[in-house]
Amino acid sequence: MDPSRRAGRPRSVLALFTAALLAVPGLTALSSAAHAADADLARNGGFESGLDGWTCTAGKTVNSPVHSGTSALQATPAGSDNAQCAQTVSVQPNATYTLSAWVRGSYVYLGANGTGTTDVSTWTQSAPDWQKLTTTFTTGAATSKVTVYTHGWYGTGAYYADDLTLVGPAGSGGGGGTGQAPAAPAGLKAGTVTSSSVALSWNAVSGATGYAVYRDGAKVQTVTGTSATVTGLSPATSYGFQVTASNASGESARSATVSATTASGGGGGGGGTGGGALPAHALVGYLHATFANGSGYTRLADVPDSWDVIDLAFGEPTSVTSGDIRFNRCPVSECPNVESDADFKAAVKAKQAAGKKVLISIGGANGQVQLTSSAARDTFVSSVSKIIDTYGLDGLDIDFEGHSLSLNAGDTDFRNPTTPVIVNLISALKTLKAKYGSGFVLTMAPETFFVQNGYQFYGSGKWGGQDPRCGAYLPVIYALRDALTLLHVQDYNSGPIMGLDNQYHSMGGADFHIAMTDMLLTGFPVAGDTGNVFPALRPDQVAIGMPASVNAGNGYVAPGEVTKALDCLTKRTNCGSYATHGTWPGLRGLMTWSVNWDRFSNWEFQRTFDGYFG
Template sequence: MGGLPKHALIGYLHASFANGSGYLRMADVPADWDIINLAFGEPTSATSGDIQFKLCPATECPGVESEADFIAAIKAKRAAGKKVLLSIGGANGQVQLTTTAARDRFVSSVSAIIDRYGLDGVDIDFEGHSLSLNTGDTDFKNPTTPVIVNLISAVKSLKARYGAGFVLTMAPETFFVQLGYQYYGSGPWGGQDPRAGSYLPVIYALRDILTVLHVQDYNSGSIMGLDNQYHSMGGADFHIAMTDMLLAGFPVTGNTANMFPALREDQIAFGAPSSVSAGNGYVAPTAVQQAVTCLVKGTSCGSYTPRSGLNPNFRGLMTWSINWDKFYSWEFRNSHEPFLNALP
């Protein structure tokens, strides 16, 4: 992707709401952050498709800059080669594009935000009940569920509108991606969670225009890896096993005739909490770097052997969040930016 460093540092900025970490002005975001995801664009209602983004109100975020200063700071970031994206969704932003009208409203409202703030693209951070598969929708390569079909169509429309420079990232939870190795939708006989693996058709359909997929390796239950063992948060192993599934590809519901194909190395990063306050699954920088070293160089892998082999073009690391990293004296940035830059 033009303009991104080979190994990128990606973070979320609490732009529209206060958080215990404190507000951080766009102009004060350190230059180490290569992609800055503005959290969050949220819909007026779950099914409206009408995405809104507003800067955090001063009553909630003392020290918030004016909108004009915010826009100017984004322009300066982009001039310095950084990418600034609208992250859509988040924990509170349920987005269900159940109709073509909602799909079209999504495209127009997101375009209006991109144009107003001068952004590079979007991050799809759909969580909770935004995506699920209707009963009988069992083929990730040919989805039929409206919320899936309409989201794919909407993102393709945005890409067509903005062209080659449009940056598309996604931050699904493991439940919606890697869990698909065991479970997909409600299953052939019904009864399973219809959200299981439901990002797979979106990733697959948009794989040619996807810049970076950074799954949230946090707030996750145990997930089965390609070694058919369950992997849990708390060390390098979880990051290695979960990320390897995307670098190697995997059979959906274990069916080798139905492979979710590997993405390119440069399309893959993984997400880790910047601190203990940012999410469940925080591990110290040494463990994060052990995981990256394993995936890139094939060393320090512990008990898991990556099926994907060596991945020298692995894109990098995402964190929730830039604000929480600042609150904890920039541990994530100070540890990982030099580390990423030192990779071959």
């Protein structure tokens, strides 16, 4: 072990990441020339006939501004609705199409779904005057229809679109549909609400053959009728629901959002399908189990009951690429008061009997893990399983830092990563989840550099030589989103990060925590990714990570600033200059580095959490 890293939280990967970060222009895909026989397949792409042919969650036609003709689309995102307008078009299989539109406004998107290959989209961060967006795609071997769309972004004001075209070979219009997807459902309302479920109903849509239910932006259920009950929810948690209608021609835009808050219930919410029941609000703390440092060694049995999740720091590899993880408890020479193995195992059982979760945390600053091969992946699974089984632990925390995760050049689609170290890690975590079942607790503690920084910089090479670690956790989080119990990003050891308000935010106060957490709960654009928008996580999957004291590392904020951040995110009060995109009373809680440093500081962090959440 390297004693130098023991001074506090493992060292930052952002030591050089400061004002050098500059905004990267929005991605505009290259277009291809249309063939002589190609035609414009979009119906009413100039919006001269109102919204005929289009299904819009929010939109109207206006006479000014227009790019050409006498009309254009104006649509204003509101709440959790991004004001999407879409239409489904008949196409030919194995054919190439060029999609273009002229747009105005901030964060305007143009894309196509259902291509049968890779769905595409492009966007502009800011277009004060008309700007042309263009992207291309090739349909799959069985594709006969695609849905083209444009939409804005939450809370950024109205956007405009005009002269949308889809140029390529005309389709046959087959498939038994009308050639148009149905309209978005109206009349969505919440009915019976329990601590773990919400009943929904809506009006029937003409021509629809089925409906899909979305919870906080993620599709969770499909039905053929006009009602559904969404289950597996956390108690005392607010959720936003939307519904779409579909037929043989495609899926409609989403309905207006209806919010519902589940009832309070005994015990926790279970983190959805992520498993590992937790209380509605939880405190997560790292325990120095393999070293002491200036904070001193704290026995597991002496950790106060306020901590609901205890991450044992750290399991580390025998070499960077071996995948072989070992958990070597602190030696007596460094930790004179260390408990015996038998007492440690007994303490694990006692914490579990009290409803706490004890996890092995893998990585840290010196614990670089690069699963470069399938053999390393398999060794990782077997060695981590051995640690979990030996000590009877509840699950695993991934704390990969340094160069453990980075993206190969050209790997710019977080939904379909190709970089081996990322693909193998995803496979290993899915294997562990399947092995231990629904009760397995899976958490991750990346730095902002690996997550929110993907907003502006993602991938390598393509973005002007930016660090290939930028946003490198995004494919892992996305792939494991249904199995993930908690994501607690380290809002410390960080350089300035751009928030959804298009402003850079720096450590030192509530504002940084608010802006970074709002991105996770709202979703955010990803520079360089073909899908563009990283989807929002559920509030019960998110905790805010911060140092416990000034001794623990960069980014410490006083208890009053912690309270401001919680007030803003859970009540939408005390927000300061940053306007959040929602209110999340179900935010899971706080994570801190570390239990040891909090004890060193007379439990200041623990008292703040207990005082706020009771």
